Amino acid sequence: MEKITPFDIPLLNNEICQYLSLKDLARCVQVSKAWSDWFSPALWRDLDCHIRLPYVYLDTFARYQEHVKTMRNIIMKQAGSVFAQVRCTNLQRLEFMQDEEYKDVRRSQLPVLRSLEKMPTLRHLQIVLALDHDNTYKYWIRALEAMPHLESLGLKFEESVDGWVIQRMLHLCHGLQCLSVGLMGYQRGVQAKGLREYKDAKATVETMPEMQLRELSFDQSKFWWEENIFQALLERCPRLERLSLGWTDDRMLFQHLVKTLKENKLSALRHLRMAILYRADLNSLLIEVLSHISCGLESFDCDELVGDDGDDDNPVVQTLIKYHSHSLTRLDLHESRLSFGTFVNLMVGLPCLQNFAAVIIDGTTDGKKDILLNRHWECLGLRSLQLSLRSWRHYATSGDRWMESAEKRTLDYVLSEVAKLTSLRELRIRCYSIDLYNKSRGYLEQLAGLKQLEILGINSTEHYTLGEDEAQWMVDNWPKLLQVYEHGAPAVFKETLLKGRPLVEFFKVPSSY
Numbered sequence: 001m002e003k004i005t006p007f008d009i010p011l012l013n014n015e016i017c018q019y020l021s022l023k024d025l026a027r028c029v030q031v032s033k034a035w036s037d038w039f040s041p042a043l044w045r046d047l048d049c050h051i052r053l054p055y056v057y058l059d060t061f062a063r064y065q066e067h068v069k070t071m072r073n074i075i076m077k078q079a080g081s082v083f084a085q086v087r088c089t090n091l092q093r094l095e096f097m098q099d100e101e102y103k104d105v106r107r108s109q110l111p112v113l114r115s116l117e118k119m120p121t122l123r124h125l126q127i128v129l130a131l132d133h134d135n136t137y138k139y140w141i142r143a144l145e146a147m148p149h150l151e152s153l154g155l156k157f158e159e160s161v162d163g164w165v166i167q168r169m170l171h172l173c174h175g176l177q178c179l180s181v182g183l184m185g186y187q188r189g190v191q192a193k194g195l196r197e198y199k200d201a202k203a204t205v206e207t208m209p210e211m212q213l214r215e216l217s218f219d220q221s222k223f224w225w226e227e228n229i230f231q232a233l234l235e236r237c238p239r240l241e242r243l244s245l246g247w248t249d250d251r252m253l254f255q256h257l258v259k260t261l262k263e264n265k266l267s268a269l270r271h272l273r274m275a276i277l278y279r280a281d282l283n284s285l286l287i288e289v290l291s292h293i294s295c296g297l298e299s300f301d302c303d304e305l306v307g308d309d310g311d312d313d314n315p316v317v318q319t320l321i322k323y324h325s326h327s328l329t330r331l332d333l334h335e336s337r338l339s340f341g342t343f344v345n346l347m348v349g350l351p352c353l354q355n356f357a358a359v360i361i362d363g364t365t366d367g368k369k370d371i372l373l374n375r376h377w378e379c380l381g382l383r384s385l386q387l388s389l390r391s392w393r394h395y396a397t398s399g400d401r402w403m404e405s406a407e408k409r410t411l412d413y414v415l416s417e418v419a420k421l422t423s424l425r426e427l428r429i430r431c432y433s434i435d436l437y438n439k440s441r442g443y444l445e446q447l448a449g450l451k452q453l454e455i456l457g458i459n460s461t462e463h464y465t466l467g468e469d470e471a472q473w474m475v476d477n478w479p480k481l482l483q484v485y486e487h488g489a490p491a492v493f494k495e496t497l498l499k500g501r502p503l504v505e506f507f508k509v510p511s512s513y
Contacts, residue, residue, distance in 0.1 A: 047068055073095065080111035092121055122150055297328050298329050415447070437458060
């Protein structure tokens with residue numbers, strides 16, 4: 001009777017392989033033929049083409065193609081020759097590079113589209129196209145028809161796209177769960193015939209069956225939103241849970257979104273992402289959008305809200321607190337400049353918050369600050385906190401001016417509240433010229449209760465103050481620390497930390513961090 005090993009049982013094999021790095025798997029397949037059979041599927045399952053394809057012979061790739069389930073970061077001009085020799089019959093996820101040269105996309109896309117027709121197992125596709133020729137459109141439609149199991153589609157068009165082309169594509173994709181569309185072409189003047197085509201396409205979408213979409217991402221570089229058929233698409237997505245809008249400089253977009261929400265046609269929407277709000281007059285429409293999301297937002301991301309200008313009663317923030325305080329768990333405002341008062345209002349008014357990121361400016365008057373410094377955060381379940389504290393003046397942290405400054409009082413308050421976040425797993429605070437994690441004159445001793453901390457971000461300006469004592473303190477008090485993001489931390493700090501925590505990884509961040 002042939003001996004059975006744990007590697008012969010697929011469930012156990014997968015459990016073991018998930019703990020092995022790519023280098024470990026590559027070594028395992030070289031041990032023997034049996035080990036090669038056991039570990040080759042895991043080694044070839046997820047292929048990062050940018051890293052591995054330049055070093056793999058195509059005949060070797062062809063030998064193991066049946067194990068390949070995912071191909072990421074593949075270049076369009078490379079894909080045509082690869083797929084001509086390798087079929088990848090079990091491929092489920094295919095992601096093309098998004099920043100490839102436009103001329104390479106145009107030259108290489110037809111062979112790639114013909115290859116996609118032979119990949120019926122694809123479930124996730126991310127691709128860049130230039131639909132500037134009838135043949136390109138024809139092969140693209142044929143490829144969509146040949147992928148009946150497609151669940152997620154990410155599209156980036158390098159040229160302006162006719163309305164009827166988008167309408168036909170949406171009709172074929174009505175069963176998708178996730179759709180991301182980037183329209184990078186700029187339409188310089190649309191003739192009357194073109195406007196009629198957009199209106200006709202929009203009318204056709206309005207009569208389509210309801211789509212199954214749960215995630216929709218739409219990005220455009222100055223498009224004709226008035227005739228854009230994505231207005232009609234929103235009304236055909238009753239199951240939509242995530243909406244991401246990459247161009248938010250158009251009142252028509254917000255007005256139509258408000259109308260759709262008021263008609264209760266997006267009743268499942270729980271996650272909203274906006275790009276930068278360039279105009280102050282859009283704030284009132286954003287407030288309407290937030291106030292009409294009926295089931296309660298779980299996450300809200302906005303690259304940059306219109307400037308807070310020191311207003312502690314920011315109306316957008318007040319709307320979030322009023323309508324979504326018991327549902328919002330993620331708030332990412334990583335480029336938004338919030339006043340200190342607005343920041344405190346969020347920490348107090350959103351008790352369910354688990355992830356928060358923002359830039360804080362110390363623009364609150366001293367009279368109001370005394371009140372704010374006595375308020376306690378309610379979001380004690382916070383797991384990720386990323387703050388950039390701006391407008392803190394440069395003091396020598398051991399001098400009298402610093403000890404008596406309003407900035408120190410504010411920082412004392414922030415770090416004392418952070419110390420209560422016992423569920424915190426990620427902490428990144430940027431505060432230039434302040435030694436946050438120095439053991440003797442910083443705030444390290446206060447943070448001993450953060451026993452769940454796994455990820456730490458360190459200021460580039462405090463690296464000179466980190467040494468053996470700080471590293472040993474982290475070893476003794478943060479038992480789950482796994483990742484440190486730094487820029488030029490002293491060698492003695494790294495060596496001591498690695499001696500006590502061998503699994504800790506160091507990652508470089510820009511010096512401006």
